[in-house]
Amino acid sequence: MKRRRARPSIAVRGAWAMRIIAHGFRRRQATLALGCVAFSIVTVAILVGAAFVSAGRTEPRPFSSTGGAELVAFLRDDLPSVSRDALSVALGRLPGVAGVRLLGGDEALARMRRDLGDRASVLDGVEEGFLPTTLEIALEPGGQGVERADAIAWRLRRMEGITDVDTLRTSDDERLARLQAIDRHSRKVGLALAAATGALALCLAALAMRRPRAEARLLSSLGFTAAAVAAPGAILGGICAAVGAIAGVCVSGLASRIGSAAWWLGSAPVARMTGETRWLAVGSLVVVASAGACLGWFGWRASGRVDDGREIAG
Amino acid sequence: MLRLTAVTLRHQGQTVLDAVTMEARAGELLVVEGGRAAGKTLLLEIAGARRRPDSGTVCIADHDLTALQRDSLPFVRRNVGFVESQPWFVSGMSVLDNVMLVLGARDEPVDWAREAALRALGKVGAVGLAMARTETLCSSARRLAGIARALAGSPPVLLLDDPSASLTAADTGAVLSALLGAVASGAVAVCASADGAFTSAAVRAGARRLRLEGGRLLAGPMPMSVVTGGRAFDRPSASREALP
Numbered sequence: 074m075k076r077r078r079a080r081p082s083i084a085v086r087g088a089w090a091m092r093i094i095a096h097g098f099r100r101r102q103a104t105l106a107l108g109c110v111a112f113s114i115v116t117v118a119i120l121v122g123a124a125f126v127s128a129g130r131t132e133p134r135p136f137s138s139t140g141g142a143e144l145v146a147f148l149r150d151d152l153p154s155v156s157r158d159a160l161s162v163a164l165g166r167l168p169g170v171a172g173v174r175l176l177g178g179d180e181a182l183a184r185m186r187r188d189l190g191d192r193a194s195v196l197d198g199v200e201e202g203f204l205p206t207t208l209e210i211a212l213e214p215g216g217q218g219v220e221r222a223d224a225i226a227w228r229l230r231r232m233e234g235i236t237d238v239d240t241l242r243t244s245d246d247e248r249l250a251r252l253q254a255i256d257r258h259s260r261k262v263g264l265a266l267a268a269a270t271g272a273l274a275l276c277l278a279a280l281a282m283r284r285p286r287a288e289a290r291l292l293s294s295l296g297f298t299a300a301a302v303a304a305p306g307a308i309l310g311g312i313c314a315a316v317g318a319i320a321g322v323c324v325s326g327l328a329s330r331i332g333s334a335a336w337w338l339g340s341a342p343v344a345r346m347t348g349e350t351r352w353l354a355v356g357s358l359v360v361v362a363s364a365g366a367c368l369g370w371f372g373w374r375a376s377g378r379v380d381d382g383r384e385i386a387g
Numbered sequence: 388m389l390r391l392t393a394v395t396l397r398h399q400g401q402t403v404l405d406a407v408t409m410e411a412r413a414g415e416l417l418v419v420e421g422g423r424a425a426g427k428t429l430l431l432e433i434a435g436a437r438r439r440p441d442s443g444t445v446c447i448a449d450h451d452l453t454a455l456q457r458d459s460l461p462f463v464r465r466n467v468g469f470v471e472s473q474p475w476f477v478s479g480m481s482v483l484d485n486v487m488l489v490l491g492a493r494d495e496p497v498d499w500a501r502e503a504a505l506r507a508l509g510k511v512g513a514v515g516l517a518m519a520r521t522e523t524l525c526s527s528a529r530r531l532a533g534i535a536r537a538l539a540g541s542p543p544v545l546l547l548d549d550p551s552a553s554l555t556a557a558d559t560g561a562v563l564s565a566l567l568g569a570v571a572s573g574a575v576a577v578c579a580s581a582d583g584a585f586t587s588a589a590v591r592a593g594a595r596r597l598r599l600e601g602g603r604l605l606a607g608p609m610p611m612s613v614v615t616g617g618r619a620f621d622r623p624s625a626s627r628e629a630l631p
Binding site for chain 1: 437458461462463464465466467469475476477478484488489491492493494496497
């Protein structure tokens with residue numbers, strides 16, 4: 074077999090590299106599928122974790138608590154202050170009423186700003202006197218008071234100087250508190266779930282790395298250089314990282330919008346993903362994808378080791 | 388061509404190879420025989436730059452492998468045809484592609500590599516396996532494919548671990564014939580074998596026999612070729628590639 078031995082050209086090396094990489098794509102379909110499953114699990118884990126962390130940081134929905142009052146009577150704007158005081162005294166004498174407090178419009182506006190918290194800016198530009206003067210009426214517990222709130226409200230609406238009456242249910246506060254308690258517990262459960270799924274994903278990724286590692290050892294034993302052995306894994310890992318990053322941005326963006334919609338609908342005090350959380354999710358996905366690529370590269374590099382774990386040389 | 392000097396290897400507190408010294412010249416066939424766990428496989432792995440000894444030196448073409456950096460070892464390995472006791476392949480590839488792969492490590496042109504791979508398969512009578520997937524092969528076919536991979540490209544050093552295991556007599560004859568052809572063209576071949584029939588046949592064909600017992604290498608009877616000054620086995624080939 075006569076042939077001329079010359080320095081191998083870039084074309085020859087490129088041809089062999091393409092053959093190995095093409096084979097890697099063909100043969101590693103199963104590995105890639107396993108990797109995709111692992112990556113999907115990591116994605117879900119991160120999103121679940123981010124959502125629950127976000128939920129824990131979400132402020133409760135603005136709620137116009139009145140400090141324990143069960144009835145709020147809105148007074149007519151033109152009602153003199155003397156009449157307001159007289160009305161207050163008269164209401165305090167009604168059966169079932171535990172107490173009456175007169176609340177001016179300015180004070181009510183200040184309280185609303187306080188309740189709104191970060192969202193108080195929606196009240197910017199609101200004129201003085203925007204809210205009417207109200208009487209907050211606390212009812213006595215029991216059959217004469219809270220349980221007859223609707224009947225008392227009906228009676229108040231018929232009184233002179235009162236334009237409207239709101240009946241507030243303390244059960245709303247209780248429901249909110251209950252939901253927040255559930256939220257705290259579900260946050261812990263979510264984080265545990267995220268950790269468990271992350272561990273599962275790592276196991277699957279390790280499983281997916283077994284065959285490439287064995288193949289890398291074979292190529293190394295045949296005389297391929299470390300760079301030649303590492304190239305297919307690094308290229309595949311890089312592609313997976315890019316795809317993972319794009320997918321991560323799309324998925325977390327979608328989750329953010331779903332979360333925002335859920336919050337505005339008021340279905341639960343959860344799922345308002347802030348911009349910070351969204352970037353946290355995206356960043357985590359990129360880190361995970363990059364870590365996967367590095368893992369693949371080090372897997373290939375591990376080819377220089379023999380069965381008993383000692384390096385062949387160097 | 389291949390020289391091991393006072394090679395010692397310890398494993399799990401036991402001395403597996405104890406100051407083994409051996410030398411094989413170009414165009415020489417050596418058969419190292421020994422029982423199970425005698426250290427034959429480890430000896431071949433050290434000679435083939437796949438394992439580092441605890442002490443001693445390994446020289447191929449006067450290059451001390453134990454002094455080489457790790458990055459240099461692939462350039463040695465690609466010039467050593469190695470057959471493991473259980474040959475392993477890149478799964479999903481055909482036998483031909485696997486045999487070609489070793490030539491890819493040497494950056495040979497693809498067309499030339501294909502031709503050389505087919506020739507190597509032909510030497511061991513396994514051309515029919517060329518397009519078969521390696522994961523579908525039986526043990527004897529895998530061994531033949533592994534030997535063909537070692538022969539591909541005519542490397543200057545051949546190291547074969549139990550080359551006749553699970554082969555029929557006809558296949559063993561073909562393998563021995565291929566090895567004799569390789570050494571006739573100047574290669575050095577070292578076979579580790581526990582197969583008495585193969586060893587006897589190799590010795591009859593001019594191989595030198597060595598015996599490995601308890602980690603120590605004992606010289607066997609001198610082959611007729613060495614006694615008579617050598618026949619075909621003492622012809623180094625000028626066309627061989629020098630090791631880097």
